[in-house]
Amino acid sequence: MADIHVEEFYKDVAIALIQLYSAFPRRINLFVEDIAGPDETDEFGLHSKRHMACFGTLLWLSEEGLLRHVDTIRQEALDQAVLTRDAFVRLSAPAPMALVRELSEPLSEPGLPLSVQNDLSTYVYLLRSALRSGSSSRISLAVQSTFFTDTGFGSVH
Known part of the structure; x- marks a missing residue:
């Protein structure tokens, strides 16, 4: 059985790519809460591990060439995200x-x-x-x- 964080990673990947595919070729803001669910910051304003894992997944997808984005919106979203050509074709x-x-x-x-x-x-x-x-x-x-x-x-x- 896979580690739970790996299973969550695969689910986050699937949800994010489907959202981008459904909007293609429009650029959209890709919000972590739309993928991983609501998150409440702690008393120091830090996000949960789950939220940060999802945000990390979105950044990883960008680094691996599956999506492009203009910027991040704090640790809440990717700004103006779109699938790359290779991801769309696949x-x-x-x-x-x-x-x-x-x-x-x-x-x-x-x-x-x-x-x-x-x-x-x-x-x-x-x-x-x-x-x-x-x-x-x-x-x-x-x-x-x-x-x-x-x-x-x-x-x-």
Whole structure:
């Protein structure tokens, strides 16, 4: 079993990238509280470890070339964040069918048009499906498969 902070990292990655994908190509402010939930600072004005871990995840995504941003808003948000080209292309790409079958919700209508089937086999759809499931293992697998393993589509640099 993974450490809880690693499971939270994968969930934060998935939520942040889905938010950015949903707004693409618009730049948005990416707020930690929208990803990790509400946070109350302590008597010294310091954020919780959970809040800071999520903020660190957002900075890491930027450092790894998955998103760009203009600045930070204190430790609350990334200002004017947008997916990089590589991240957008990867999220829009079709995932291997074995992974789609493992991570997707079963299709209720097998006769769906090809365009809809294609949309339901993208990496971003797999991330959304994994998040809806609430399963840490599915979220972890979806994020790892999308960005951290080579599945023949090239890796994001």
